[in-house]
Amino acid sequence: MKSEDATVLVLNSGSSSIKFKIFHGRDVFLAGRIEGIGTSPRMVAKAGSGNGEVERKLADDADHGAALEAAFTFLFAQFPNMRVDGVGHRVVHGGTAYAEPVLIDDGVLGDLERLCPLAPLHQPHNLAGIRAVRQTFPKVAQVACFDTAFHRKHPWVNDTFALPRSFFEEGVRRYGFHGLSYEFIVGKLAEIAPDIPDKRVIVAHLGNGASLCAIKERRSVGSTMGFSALDGLPMGTRCGQLDPGVVLYLMQARKMTAEEISDLLYQQSGLKGLSGISSDMRELEASSDPRAREAIDYFVFRIRREIGAMAAVLGGIDGLVFTGGIGENSAHIRALVCRDMDWLGIGMDDAANDENRMRISREGSAVKVLAVPTDEERMIARHTMKLLGLAGCE
Numbered sequence: 001m002k003s004e005d006a007t008v009l010v011l012n013s014g015s016s017s018i019k020f021k022i023f024h025g026r027d028v029f030l031a032g033r034i035e036g037i038g039t040s041p042r043m044v045a046k047a048g049s050g051n052g053e054v055e056r057k058l059a060d061d062a063d064h065g066a067a068l069e070a071a072f073t074f075l076f077a078q079f080p081n082m083r084v085d086g087v088g089h090r091v092v093h094g095g096t097a098y099a100e101p102v103l104i105d106d107g108v109l110g111d112l113e114r115l116c117p118l119a120p121l122h123q124p125h126n127l128a129g130i131r132a133v134r135q136t137f138p139k140v141a142q143v144a145c146f147d148t149a150f151h152r153k154h155p156w157v158n159d160t161f162a163l164p165r166s167f168f169e170e171g172v173r174r175y176g177f178h179g180l181s182y183e184f185i186v187g188k189l190a191e192i193a194p195d196i197p198d199k200r201v202i203v204a205h206l207g208n209g210a211s212l213c214a215i216k217e218r219r220s221v222g223s224t225m226g227f228s229a230l231d232g233l234p235m236g237t238r239c240g241q242l243d244p245g246v247v248l249y250l251m252q253a254r255k256m257t258a259e260e261i262s263d264l265l266y267q268q269s270g271l272k273g274l275s276g277i278s279s280d281m282r283e284l285e286a287s288s289d290p291r292a293r294e295a296i297d298y299f300v301f302r303i304r305r306e307i308g309a310m311a312a313v314l315g316g317i318d319g320l321v322f323t324g325g326i327g328e329n330s331a332h333i334r335a336l337v338c339r340d341m342d343w344l345g346i347g348m349d350d351a352a353n354d355e356n357r358m359r360i361s362r363e364g365s366a367v368k369v370l371a372v373p374t375d376e377e378r379m380i381a382r383h384t385m386k387l388l389g390l391a392g393c394e
């Protein structure tokens, strides 16, 4: 490790897992995950250099805090020159107040607690990660980076629902998510395609979660995700856009409870529900079952529909960027999305797409189409280093 560069730990904490990456300057020093919290926790970590992997079983009764403490006691013994100068967290919800990353103190933690009802499946676990770090590294400064922050400059018409206005004031509005990914992509575009980020770009983040973002002059002006991470495109297991009348039907006619509806919409729907086979795009692409094809057809149909809507919001587009596990890797989905899109100025270079090149539009296509890997953890590391005044990551 070069001593002048800072070392930052980036955490993404979920209900039963904590994913972590340690950045030393621009380099990934270590990447790993603690999984099975609540059942049978274990930690796996790989050196960023590719040399060496470590694995450790942790105590069965370890909660987030105990698991993190045990995992890092072990890692510090394995990598004696490792240190942690700051910690950055992925936090799903920053509400209306947090439009930028923030240094975490008791006041901020209290604010973030109050946002739990807006993201009950993610926010409490993100906060458990923050508390776990306080327990493990009590002297190290922590920074919260929000999935909602990049969208906070949306025009009002994008963010409101047509409900009585008091609901908007109460916080019932379209927040948008995947903001750290979009922010990373905008920064990357400035390097690899500097003529487009200042114009009109649609970014399609297509992973297990999926959304589109309309970007004008480097700012988000619209997102397909709304109040929750359920809205917009269908996803691995989430339904995407749904008539609220369906929820009323499920409650009134089917007498389903809130927990049952939540499980249906978050865990049993999307590609998994439609195909009855899998939430995983690779499995669906490999399957000959007609239900797998129909699930893909619906996924593609909704992406194309939303691209049309976003192009209308932007008044045309200059760039279309695919990212996320599906967007970065599936030439098939990209080809289906861009088929017959000449009306929008999209001309695909089929060979470049098949070869997974970064630029996949034809020479002369009015819209530049790109496939660009995203890196949300790197974005968090950069924010954390910047906010804490640490050296090393641009």
Ligand code: ADP
Pocket (backbone or CB within 6 Å): 206, 207, 208, 209, 236, 279, 280, 281, 282, 283, 285, 324, 325, 326, 329, 330, 331
């Ligand atoms: P998350 O949203 O959990 O971060 P990812 O961005 O890793 O998820 O995306 C996971 C999705 O990407 C899965 O549906 C997976 O099948 C899909 N995927 C990854 N590689 C490929 C590939 N080569 N072809 C098609 N789909 C792929």
